[in-house]
Amino acid sequence: MKTINIASGLMIIASALFFASCDNDRGDNPKLDTDNLPTSFVLNVPAYAANNTYDLANSTGINFTCSQPDYGGEPLAVNYSVQISLDKAFTKYTQLGTTYTTANINVSGTEINNAVVKLYQNANSGADPSGVVQTLYVRLRAILANYSKADCLSNTIELPKVVATYLAELPTSIYLTGPCIQDGTTFKKMAPAFGTEGKFFTMIYAPAGGTFKWSRDGNEKLGYNDATSVVDNANSGAKASADGSIQIANAGWYVIYMNASLDVQKNMLITNLNIDPGEAYVIGNACGGAWTQGDPNWKMVAPTNASGKWISPAFTAKDEMRAYILVPGLDWWRTEFTLYKGDLYWRAVDIPTNWATNVGKDYSVSCGIGQKLYVDFDNNKGEVK
Structure with missing residues (x-):
């Protein structure tokens, strides 16, 4: 039998956190039988689910309980994720972002609501699902800490009546x-x-x-x-x-x-x-100390097609590269980029001094006098040479 040792500290944490049978806890390190990993576990249907209509946007949440997957009676640390779908076969589904460490789970009504809205819109050309009574299918994914091969899914349960409401929220990506x-x-x-x-x-x-x-x-x-x-x-x-x-x-x-x-x-x-x-520029000490946004003397030359390289004017000082895309209405430092392992890396932190000091040397590009910045904006790659 193959075994993996789990630190004894994990057992202490697990026994405090997990809603599981722990009658056989031992003081020695628990061992995971990797030849007999569980393939499923039981997710319980919430009480009154059959006759209840869940108004997700106006609900504080839904409580789910489950049995911990059987890891040979060992109280191991498990993370649970909630997966939902509008079809029983889970052809299209989403996994909620919040994870849980107990087998007694309170899931945010707003988080479920927003996920249901997106599933509905993706399946119905962006239509608004507000007020539509739907059936929601739910299952859990169990992830064993420190051993990803022990992932398994619960059975699927049905919430016959849920109502989602479109709630406007700012996108976190485009x-x-x-x-x-x-x-x-x-x-x-x-x-x-x-x-x-x-x-x-x-x-x-x-x-x-x-x-x-x-x-x-x-x-x-x-x-x-x-x-x-x-x-x-x-x-x-x-x-x-x-x-x-x-x-x-x-x-x-x-x-x-x-x-x-x-x-x-x-x-x-x-x-x-x-x-x-489409405009991009270099700026700063490597440009002779020119810090004016949109300075035509430091405008990069655009190629004539998608595969070509943008080319900056030659740097006039040996210093750190600073560069940006010009977006009307935004300051240059909001759209600044550097090079990290050949890829464009967009500024995400305050830089009162420079990239090397405030972000890290790996994110700082040194320019030599006469060198130029070459950028492939189609694939967000670049180099200084």
Whole structure:
């Protein structure tokens, strides 16, 4: 029999945390029988579920209980995740972000509600599920701490009547996808503007007639009319294509800037998608101490196609590289980037001194006099040489 030793401290923590049978606790290290790992465990149906209608948005939560998977009677540390689906076969499902360490679980009504809304919208072309009575299927995933191969799923239970309500919330990410985005199938993640909420940006190349859609989760595909507004500040000729995508008439490089906000009174997410001229710059001590945003002397030269490299003017001093994409209405330091292992790394912390001091030497790029910055914005890669 193969065994894995689990630290004795884990047993102490587990015995305090888990709602499980611990009559046979021992003082020695518990051992996991890896030849007889559990393949399932029991999730109980909540009391009165058959006759109850769960109003998720107005509920404090739902309580679920389960038996701990049978690890040979050992009180091992288990993390539980909640998975939900609108179909019994779990063809499409989502795993909630919150995890639990006991077999008595109180799940936030708001977290379930928002997940159900997204599942419904993804299955129904973005339709609003508010007020629709649905059947919700729930199962748990058990993850054994320090041994991922012991993951297993519970049985599936049914909550016959749940009602979800669309609650407007700021997106935590925005993606672009479509024929003119990278390989045509990738969801390209937009960079968040440092120190803001709901603001995201990226640089893309669109050929004449090129199309793309946007997404909040890297799964849904939203088009021109799904945004509250599409503002063309770059004479791109943007319009809705036949399939609802955002279509660009005039070939070129463009900054795509999503400025999202909430209308609390109307419970509405406002999504203003801006198409701005594609511009990028270097700045700072390596540029002879030039710190003016949008200085034309330090503007990078754009290539003529998606696969080409943007090229900066030659640096005039031996110092740290500082660079940014120009997004109208945002300070340069909110859209700054550096290079980390050849990839563009977007600023996510305050930098009162420099990248080396405030973020780390691995995130600081030294420039020599006469060297230039080369950037592939389509794939977010770069180098100084």
